[in-house]
Amino acid sequence: MSAHAKKRKVDDECRVFNKTDCQVAVFKDYNLNRHYTTKHGDKYRNLSDEEHTREADALMVKLQTQQGLFTKLHTPRDAAVRTSFVISHKIARNVKAFSDGEFIKEYLLDSVALICPEKKAAFENVSLSRRTVTRRVEAIAGNLELQLKNRAADFDCFSLALDESCDVRDTAQLLIFLRGITADFQITEELASMQSIKGTTAGNDLFTEVNACLDMLGLKWDTLAVNFIRARALNHRQFVALLEENESEHGDISYHSNVRWLSLGKVLKSVWDLRDQIQNFCGKKGHDIPELSEEDWVADLGFAVDVTALMNELNVKLQCKGLFVHEMYSAVTAFMRKLQLLSSQVKDNILTHLPTLKEATRSADHLHKYSSKLKALHGEFSRRFQDFKTLESEMHMVSSPFNCSVDNPPSDVQMELIDLQSDILLAEHFRSVSLLDFYSSLKEENFPHLRRHAPRILVLFGSTYVCEQTFSVMKFNKSKHRSSITDEHLSAVLRIATSDIQPDFNALVQAQNRLDYSH
Numbered sequence: 001m002s003a004h005a006k007k008r009k010v011d012d013e014c015r016v017f018n019k020t021d022c023q024v025a026v027f028k029d030y031n032l033n034r035h036y037t038t039k040h041g042d043k044y045r046n047l048s049d050e051e052h053t054r055e056a057d058a059l060m061v062k063l064q065t066q067q068g069l070f071t072k073l074h075t076p077r078d079a080a081v082r083t084s085f086v087i088s089h090k091i092a093r094n095v096k097a098f099s100d101g102e103f104i105k106e107y108l109l110d111s112v113a114l115i116c117p118e119k120k121a122a123f124e125n126v127s128l129s130r131r132t133v134t135r136r137v138e139a140i141a142g143n144l145e146l147q148l149k150n151r152a153a154d155f156d157c158f159s160l161a162l163d164e165s166c167d168v169r170d171t172a173q174l175l176i177f178l179r180g181i182t183a184d185f186q187i188t189e190e191l192a193s194m195q196s197i198k199g200t201t202a203g204n205d206l207f208t209e210v211n212a213c214l215d216m217l218g219l220k221w222d223t224l225a226v227n228f229i230r231a232r233a234l235n236h237r238q239f240v241a242l243l244e245e246n247e248s249e250h251g252d253i254s255y256h257s258n259v260r261w262l263s264l265g266k267v268l269k270s271v272w273d274l275r276d277q278i279q280n281f282c283g284k285k286g287h288d289i290p291e292l293s294e295e296d297w298v299a300d301l302g303f304a305v306d307v308t309a310l311m312n313e314l315n316v317k318l319q320c321k322g323l324f325v326h327e328m329y330s331a332v333t334a335f336m337r338k339l340q341l342l343s344s345q346v347k348d349n350i351l352t353h354l355p356t357l358k359e360a361t362r363s364a365d366h367l368h369k370y371s372s373k374l375k376a377l378h379g380e381f382s383r384r385f386q387d388f389k390t391l392e393s394e395m396h397m398v399s400s401p402f403n404c405s406v407d408n409p410p411s412d413v414q415m416e417l418i419d420l421q422s423d424i425l426l427a428e429h430f431r432s433v434s435l436l437d438f439y440s441s442l443k444e445e446n447f448p449h450l451r452r453h454a455p456r457i458l459v460l461f462g463s464t465y466v467c468e469q470t471f472s473v474m475k476f477n478k479s480k481h482r483s484s485i486t487d488e489h490l491s492a493v494l495r496i497a498t499s500d501i502q503p504d505f506n507a508l509v510q511a512q513n514r515l516d517y518s519h
Helices: 029-044 049-093 100-115 117-124 130-152 203-217 236-246 261-273 275-284 295-317 325-347 355-359 364-384 386-399 411-421 424-432 435-441 448-458 465-477 487-498 505-518
Strands: 015-017 023-025 155-166 172-182 187-197
Touching (some): 049 100, 049 117, 130 505, 172 487, 261 295, 364 386, 411 448, 465 487
Antiparallel strands (some): 155 172
């Protein structure tokens, strides 16, 4: 090449440079012009502008057709993969065995062969083998965990509900439920983690697991809403213990099957209604039950039927998911007032609200004993729920800001409460929207302290019932007939079965495609 030959400038070649001074050639005018001149110049040189436009449009359509071919090739495959994820999600959410996927596919193929046989090939591509469902469940659980982690980054504060129980293989499983609230009062309540504890379950062990869970979600202890409900507050096992304490006199009644406590009232009522038939049947079999003929014992049974039914009614009210702590506390305080009323009425032989006891033959001694028991039960509830008293005023302020006294709440919100209670439009708005929507609508500049206090009450768990309900799912999923499921897969199933978050199936399909291409 001559020393005086004209050199091409980099700018003319449309090259782009990044910050590390690495050249990246996007396209080069020189190369494009040379290719066009040598390969296509004769064909297109004499075309008019209109002919150039038509030819360019035709080439573009041809290119799009070729690109569309690749898209169409992937569409059926993506649909099959997505279907596999959707069905696997339903299998886990309904706590079915992973191997059920094979039965579902067989059912699908038989149905398709009858309804639309021309589509059978598409359904045959849906993979639902046990191993595939297992991988899908793992991926879905990971996706839900990632979404929860992303949501947790926006939490202003959060609370935790913890409980531990042993599975069918006597492995201690710690459930950690998370309830978080954002600045715009959006609440997320999800299973944060299921930790399998192989060694001891002392306080330090549990703290280590909880701390690891918070680290995984990127949450800090200083945003934890202080949960004033200590271990003796209402959880299921302590509720059962409370029932057992007050049923101790009936410990000689034996049952040959495990009875759920929620059904105990109905079971006792059935025994009461069928006591004569039970006595006759057992007598014919040579197994008399003398207690069924004793007036004292029958009266005690009638009292147990009525009281257990009332406690189970409270139990059901407290099990609704998403209840605010002040709603739970209201249900408990209402029950305690009922106990006071019943204790007073029983003493005077007024049994309007104890219909089963009313049918029994009872003496004055019976009535005095039952009145004392109801009074003692009220005292026990008061003791177990005394921690709520420390926040009773603030709970009332958050749940009923227009009806609470401005003297009792914290001093930093008193002036704001007066402004709030004096605003007729806000009072009307409060009656027409949900509690979360109301506080979200309050302007930060007008009610900064109210907006800061409300989340720390609304985010609190009122009980550990959510843990107990999940343990029921765990014991159904990992039973003596299905004890080989690993702790990791059990955790994945529980996350899916309890989650309100919808899996991102598009992201899951794309991730699966990338995995397949890498192989």
